[in-house]
Amino acid sequence: MKIGIDPDCDKSGFALIYQNQTELTTLTFFELFDRFGQLINSFGKDNIKVYVECGFLNKSNWHRKVQGTSAINAKIGERTGANFEKAKKICEMCEYYDLKYIKVKPTRKKLNAVEFKAITKIEKRTNQEMRDALMLVFGR
Template sequence: MAYVMPINRTPQKQYAIGIDPDVKKNGVALYCRIAKRILELSLKDFDATIAYISGFDLATVTVYVDAGWRNRNPQYHDVKIPDRLKEHPEAAARYLLGVSNRIANDVGRNAATGQLICEQLRKAGYEVVEVKPTSAKWKPADMKQFTGIDTKNQEKIDAARLCFGR
């Protein structure tokens, strides 16, 4: 039997922080790799998010940011036309255009917030991993099953999913 060289891996940092960026409030989750559980789950504005992470030693934390801007077509969203407008094609078209534009604007602003968070943290020396979102999202029941935490806030759930088990 041949000798197999051990793989030299850099040890994982003690904490993983997941951030789901949003213009108003970012979902922020703190996962402890030693305890293997979420220690904190909260909503923070931009400044509070940066200040919170700045309280951690660079050597102890890896930050995972939901990078929606990495999706091929970030402007695709399924907009449902209300029943009352289905019989009025012109009104339905105006509604569809207005909602689509608002969604595209919100997606763009959230992407810019996420990019700024990544930039600020990298400038400060933190290890930042941009995570391309997957189509599978955790629902509140999934969050409860995997982490034992009961919350219905999707920003918190998405932040927890980013760092849980990493």
């Protein structure tokens, strides 16, 4: 079983691929915690591998490139930091559950819904977090 997680401040993208089944949704941090518990109880921790997108692995000076007021830049920094912390907490959750996990450096370009459907053949309506989560595990 492969799980891809695209951390987000509110709800993280969650994609699960197991045999010919795919689950694609968004979950709050505690919904994710509960879902991991359910999966471990059903399949065992040795059958689960988690891929977590970790934006903090990218080195960037985004604040030098952004033009705008200091308030706008501060808000961007706040959300970026919160997103990084969410990814770190999800990794910590994997360690707590003793799950195999891989920190993935975000390198792919974002896919829009049309591109996503063409690649995956999934017709379900998706948001960016769901698409990013599935692309972490698609084809692995």
